[in-house]
Amino acid sequence: MTTPITPKHYSAETAAAIAGSDDALTGLPAYLGIRTVEVGPARMVAELDVRPELLNPFGSAHGGVVASLVDHVLGSVLYPVIERGQWAATTEFKLNLVTAVRSGVLRAEAIIVAMSRRTAVVHVEVTNDGKLACIAQGTVLIPELRA
Amino acid sequence: MTTPITPKHYSAETAAAIAGSDDALTGLPAYLGIRTVEVGPARMVAELDVRPELLNPFGSAHGGVVASLVDHVLGSVLYPVIERGQWAATTEFKLNLVTAVRSGVLRAEAIIVAMSRRTAVVHVEVTNDGKLACIAQGTVLIPELRA
Amino acid sequence: MTTPITPKHYSAETAAAIAGSDDALTGLPAYLGIRTVEVGPARMVAELDVRPELLNPFGSAHGGVVASLVDHVLGSVLYPVIERGQWAATTEFKLNLVTAVRSGVLRAEAIIVAMSRRTAVVHVEVTNDGKLACIAQGTVLIPELRA
Amino acid sequence: MTTPITPKHYSAETAAAIAGSDDALTGLPAYLGIRTVEVGPARMVAELDVRPELLNPFGSAHGGVVASLVDHVLGSVLYPVIERGQWAATTEFKLNLVTAVRSGVLRAEAIIVAMSRRTAVVHVEVTNDGKLACIAQGTVLIPELRA
Numbered sequence: 278m279t280t281p282i283t284p285k286h287y288s289a290e291t292a293a294a295i296a297g298s299d300d301a302l303t304g305l306p307a308y309l310g311i312r313t314v315e316v317g318p319a320r321m322v323a324e325l326d327v328r329p330e331l332l333n334p335f336g337s338a339h340g341g342v343v344a345s346l347v348d349h350v351l352g353s354v355l356y357p358v359i360e361r362g363q364w365a366a367t368t369e370f371k372l373n374l375v376t377a378v379r380s381g382v383l384r385a386e387a388i389i390v391a392m393s394r395r396t397a398v399v400h401v402e403v404t405n406d407g408k409l410a411c412i413a414q415g416t417v418l419i420p421e422l423r424a
Numbered sequence: 425m426t427t428p429i430t431p432k433h434y435s436a437e438t439a440a441a442i443a444g445s446d447d448a449l450t451g452l453p454a455y456l457g458i459r460t461v462e463v464g465p466a467r468m469v470a471e472l473d474v475r476p477e478l479l480n481p482f483g484s485a486h487g488g489v490v491a492s493l494v495d496h497v498l499g500s501v502l503y504p505v506i507e508r509g510q511w512a513a514t515t516e517f518k519l520n521l522v523t524a525v526r527s528g529v530l531r532a533e534a535i536i537v538a539m540s541r542r543t544a545v546v547h548v549e550v551t552n553d554g555k556l557a558c559i560a561q562g563t564v565l566i567p568e569l570r571a
Numbered sequence: 572m573t574t575p576i577t578p579k580h581y582s583a584e585t586a587a588a589i590a591g592s593d594d595a596l597t598g599l600p601a602y603l604g605i606r607t608v609e610v611g612p613a614r615m616v617a618e619l620d621v622r623p624e625l626l627n628p629f630g631s632a633h634g635g636v637v638a639s640l641v642d643h644v645l646g647s648v649l650y651p652v653i654e655r656g657q658w659a660a661t662t663e664f665k666l667n668l669v670t671a672v673r674s675g676v677l678r679a680e681a682i683i684v685a686m687s688r689r690t691a692v693v694h695v696e697v698t699n700d701g702k703l704a705c706i707a708q709g710t711v712l713i714p715e716l717r718a
Numbered sequence: 719m720t721t722p723i724t725p726k727h728y729s730a731e732t733a734a735a736i737a738g739s740d741d742a743l744t745g746l747p748a749y750l751g752i753r754t755v756e757v758g759p760a761r762m763v764a765e766l767d768v769r770p771e772l773l774n775p776f777g778s779a780h781g782g783v784v785a786s787l788v789d790h791v792l793g794s795v796l797y798p799v800i801e802r803g804q805w806a807a808t809t810e811f812k813l814n815l816v817t818a819v820r821s822g823v824l825r826a827e828a829i830i831v832a833m834s835r836r837t838a839v840v841h842v843e844v845t846n847d848g849k850l851a852c853i854a855q856g857t858v859l860i861p862e863l864r865a
Binding site: 450451452453454455456476477478479480481482486487488489491492493494495496499511514515516517518519520521 | 597598599600601602603623624625626627628629633634635636638639640641642643646658661662663664665666667668
């Protein structure tokens with residue numbers, strides 16, 4: 278169940294570039310401290326440490342932190358499998374938060390489960406110490422870059 | 425990825441009763457012709473034939489048919505793992521329709537991915553001839569039956 | 572809050588054609604007995620009677636019936652506002668079922684809340700006797716018909 | 719369409735306390751710079767400034783920032799309407815990102831559209847300069863605090 282597609286196109290160079298560019302992360306991903314663990318065909322793993330600054334008032338990882346990690350891998354998993362001149366724009370996602378996470382690492386695994394010329398559907402699971410914390414699915418649009 | 429929970433409680437009798445009660449289906453499930461294929465701990469498979477009466481104006485299985493099959497397994501998968509005196513009420517779900525299905529069988533597999541005392545999260549995949557047609561996830565509430 | 576867009580294109584003829592074609596409904600919409608109540612710019616209302624055949628085993632309207640009505644208006648609301656040569660394909664939706672409905676009429680109102688050249692986002696509310704039964708939102712793709 | 723419920727219970731003191739406690743925000747809400755604009759019965763408005771640190775690599779507000787703001791109001795809107803001894807736990811939400819936002823203010827308005835003893839459904843719209851940027855809906859569980 279839930280297996281990644283076999284993509285028509287796959288750039289190992291792009292995958293390696295994503296995996297090696299954590300130091301270049303800016304904005305929210307940099308603040309959250311997202312680390313790329315693995316990038317492959319139609320699959321990507323990233324993680325972050327649950328620091329005090331990422332908690333909600335109840336002492337658990339803020340739902341927005343989990344959602345940000347989901348959003349990050351949802352779009353990034355597309356880059357090695359889209360063509361040059363295309364980009365990936367997350368247009369919607371839905372997540373179920375199933376466990377409060379107080380410490381340790383949040384690890385998100387994204388797989389592309391369906392892909393057409395203009396859209397892809399991505400399934401994401403977030404775990405903490407092997408235990409499911411969040412399950413998500415979303416749609417990514419694949420527009421052409423304007424010249 | 426996406427493995428079912430190991431339920432604390434499991435009634436093989438309830439599972440067998442569900443699997444053997446297709447003739448007793450009424451309402452929409454009866455009209456759609458839903459057949460139970462398999463019921464196990466935290467897992468259920470059901471299917472239906474794509475008949476002309478279930479199509480949309482474009483000649484594909486109506487999204488509502490797919491959603492009905494999703495809703496059916498989303499709730500039913502809970503019965504063997506809840507306690508006597510409880511019932512299962514689907515409170516929300518989300519689905520991505522990834523392929524138009526014109527004929528053959530729609531097969532839905534539901535697994536419970538998280539469960540607490542009062543709620544469960546269920547992941548569903550619908551396939552047609554082995555090809556993914558729909559991916560869904562939803563929440564089921566587990567209220568106590570009133571005496 | 573939640574106001575419909577002002578569409579760039581609107582065909583009152585297409586709207587009238589949809590409103591007047593209930594007798595031509597086939598497949599699932601015909602079985603469910605969907606009636607078009609109103610079609611306007613970026614807005615559509617449809618309803619159905621809650622008959623015994625549409626119930627779940629608990630005596631309430633089956634979630635799949637509600638989802639089918641949602642799916643019906645989610646796509647149909649697009650036709651008066653898309654160009655000739657385009658069609659509307661629901662690609663995903665999410666719904667919250669907030670009240671069990673035992674009898675009477677299910678009335679769904681759909682409004683387009685965002686629209687680009689290739690996609691639209693639609694918000695749907697389903698009521699029963701004025702009381703909210705379901706709230707939903709989804710994405711419709713707007714592909715070109717092949718010649 | 720989409721009107722807030724009339725809550726059975728409403729504490730104007732709690733509402734005022736939330737509205738006046740922005741300086742006490744910690745963790746992600748503090749980093750994002752969330753400001754409470756208005757808290758009322760079954761309704762809440764909050765906003766944040768789109769700063770460079772909150773952008774994605776394309777120069778738009780990161781989807782995770784929008785999701786975090788959604789998650790913040792989704793839960794917070796509950797506090798004035800729940801009883802003492804209860805808390806609010808967002809269990810799931812879904813959002814559609816409809817416009818890229820490059821600067822200015824993200825303003826989120828949340829309304830409770832349904833509420834039972836143990837759950838609430840909340841609808842959220844995020845705007846930027848009056849233009850819809852995101853529409854979301856989610857479920858909040860209302861557990862009892864343990865003694």
